[in-house]
Amino acid sequence: MVAGATGGIGQPLALLLKMNPLVSNLALFDVTAATPGISEDIAHIDSLARVTCHIGANELVGAIKGADVVVHAASVSRKSSASAFDTSACIARDLAICTSQNAPKAMTVIISNVVNSMVPIVSEVMIKAGVYDPGRIVGVTTLDVIRASVFIAETFGMDPRSVSVPVIGGSSINTIIPVFSQCKPSIKFRDQEQIKALTIRVREASDKMTIAKAGSASATLSMAYAAARFVDSIMRGLQVC
Numbered sequence: 001m002v003a004g005a006t007g008g009i010g011q012p013l014a015l016l017l018k019m020n021p022l023v024s025n026l027a028l029f030d031v032t033a034a035t036p037g038i039s040e041d042i043a044h045i046d047s048l049a050r051v052t053c054h055i056g057a058n059e060l061v062g063a064i065k066g067a068d069v070v071v072h073a074a075s076v077s078r079k080s081s082a083s084a085f086d087t088s089a090c091i092a093r094d095l096a097i098c099t100s101q102n103a104p105k106a107m108t109v110i111i112s113n114v115v116n117s118m119v120p121i122v123s124e125v126m127i128k129a130g131v132y133d134p135g136r137i138v139g140v141t142t143l144d145v146i147r148a149s150v151f152i153a154e155t156f157g158m159d160p161r162s163v164s165v166p167v168i169g170g171s172s173i174n175t176i177i178p179v180f181s182q183c184k185p186s187i188k189f190r191d192q193e194q195i196k197a198l199t200i201r202v203r204e205a206s207d208k209m210t211i212a213k214a215g216s217a218s219a220t221l222s223m224a225y226a227a228a229r230f231v232d233s234i235m236r237g238l239q240v241c
């Protein structure tokens with residue numbers, strides 16, 4: 001189930017999930033009038049997953065009921081108003097309440113910012129509902145992971161697919177820590193300054209992306225790819241459980 005399915009991330013994510021053979025049912029949930037059209041558009045792709053469309057709070061139960069994975073990509077833009085964080089937090093809370101009641105064993109995958117705050121908010125809802133399992137609530141920081149790999153590959157002339165860099169600390173500009181010392185394959189950095197510059201590049205990638213898109217959006221396509229990769233890993237894990 002994808003909440004925020006008609007958004008900048010939601011649409012390409014829905015496309016990528018529709019193409020994933022491990023996905024049998026893809027529930028697309030949003031509040032916009034375009035939700036049926038976008039769902040239909042995705043449904044016309046000739047892959048296995050069955051697509052269902054759900055609009056607005058009244059249809060949320062139908063979207064979440066029985067889901068294995070609930071993806072939070074729903075939010076309001078942080079630039080839209082001073083209360084945008086509160087509104088996005090309420091969206092995450094409501095999705096979590098519905099998940100706790102209708103799919104308590106689902107994996108909750110949180111893309112919506114601020115990820116570092118949404119994870120504890122969803123966790124508190126699950127604790128209150130008596131269905132908390134820390135292994136089932138995850139914030140997606142895969143975009144920082146793939147950025148770190150790409151920047152290392154660019155800098156050292158490598159294939160980004162062969163590079164793996166763990167990133168810890170969540171996904172806020174001051175907390176993201178790419179652990180370059182644990183990079184695989186191991187890299188011989190020129191000096192500490194080079195590591196610092198790469199760390200700043202990963203941390204500031206989000207802001208630079210928004211500027212490069214003239215303020216119209218932040219990362220959407222690379223984020224959708226990152227989330228689709230993350231969900232694929234979860235689906236593979238669920239298969240062996």
Ligand SMILES: NC(=O)c1ccc[n+]([C@@H]2O[C@H](COP(=O)([O-])OP(=O)(O)OC[C@H]3O[C@@H](n4cnc5c(N)ncnc54)[C@H](O)[C@@H]3O)[C@@H](O)[C@H]2O)c1
Nearest residue numbers: 004006007008009010030031073074075111112113143223
């Ligand atoms: N984790 C990361 O690394 C990362 C990277 C990029 C973006 N983000 C975050 O992902 C989120 C989505 O980004 P986007 O670019 O797709 O934004 P967007 O504004 O394009 O899409 C958000 C979608 O949520 C929908 N929505 C709003 N209220 C809703 C509700 N109550 N229920 C269901 N859907 C609702 C909107 O209609 C919209 O379609 C943002 O919070 C953004 O900051 C996270």
Ligand SMILES: O=C(O)C[C@H](O)C(=O)O
Nearest residue numbers: 113143205206209218219
């Ligand atoms: O804040 C955003 O929406 C951007 C995002 O977190 C990013 O890493 O690009």
